[in-house]
Amino acid sequence: MTKQTQVPAKPARWNNALAEAPDPREIRKRALIVAAGRVFGTKGFHNTTLDDIASALSVTKPALYRYVENKHQILFECHQMAVAMAEEALAQAMQGSAAPLQRLHDFVALYIRKITSELGTCVVLTEYYSMTPDHTEVIQRRRRVIDTQLRTLVTQAVDQRLIAPCDAKLAVFFLMGAINNINRWFTEGGAQSGEQIAQAFADHAIACLSPLPMAPAKS
Known part of the structure; x- marks a missing residue:
């Protein structure tokens, strides 16, 4: 009998923001803002990049541009x-x-x-x-x-x-x-x-x- 190898679970994309929710765009945007705020708290606003924020949400940086234009807009939304x-x-x-x-x-x-x-x-x-x-x-x-x-x-x-x-x-x-x-x-x-x-x-x-x-x- 072949032993099955367990595949590690992938990090939750968008911090588990529900895609099936009535307005997933707003939920994902809120998840982005909260996650970004916490990264700002750890690294400081000026030392944080969009790549850092994308990593915290387990998404790609281009995915962020569907919701915000830049880092300053994220701070404003916070x-x-x-x-x-x-x-x-x-x-x-x-x-x-x-x-x-x-x-x-x-x-x-x-x-x-x-x-x-x-x-x-x-x-x-x-x-x-x-x-x-x-x-x-x-x-x-x-x-x-x-x-x-x-x-x-x-x-x-x-x-x-x-x-x-x-x-x-x-x-x-x-x-x-x-x-x-x-x-x-x-x-x-x-x-x-x-x-x-x-x-x-x-x-x-x-x-x-x-x-x-x-x-x-x-x-």
């Missing part, structure tokens, strides 16, 4: 995805509690869950200035809308005497700066999960907004 996640997180938070501090807490937790679960170690949020000027303007415009809404929540918390007076603009810069740097050190399968980090950061975000001092009890 930022588009991250901003969309922030927009979705804020919309969800606004549909929940009416209390401004709870909405801020929910936004931070929801946004971090999204970026750590799908973008993972993607460098997307730290390679902001590597985009083209036109791409940067698009992302800045969308981010300004989010920032404005978050500043409104901080201002409402001050007006309702839930926290001490503060500069809402700087408070939001502080919160978003902390969130946007998570991808510098977050590792999938690390000591803490994305869910644990989301909860901890959401708690810290609210704790950093100074509560009003308790009025002394009347004797």
Whole structure:
């Protein structure tokens, strides 16, 4: 009886993006963006080539050109995805509690869950200035809308005497700066999960907004 030799399984093309899905092009493009973001996180944007990205997806480089024109477009799409996640997180938070501090807490937790679960170690949020000027303007415009809404929540918390007076603009810069740097050190399968980090950061975000001092009890 002839012994059969096992053939090693080939790497999954497009990271298992389903070809039979209703819109396989969009699914494959999203797989490309996520994989590219993770390669950027490992090698850095400027040291990453399209060949590296094609290798991560187990496809040929010409296959990538069906979805993107160049590496800068991939970086732009990474930022588009991250901003969309922030927009979705804020919309969800606004549909929940009416209390401004709870909405801020929910936004931070929801946004971090999204970026750590799908973008993972993607460098997307730290390679902001590597985009083209036109791409940067698009992302800045969308981010300004989010920032404005978050500043409104901080201002409402001050007006309702839930926290001490503060500069809402700087408070939001502080919160978003902390969130946007998570991808510098977050590792999938690390000591803490994305869910644990989301909860901890959401708690810290609210704790950093100074509560009003308790009025002394009347004797």
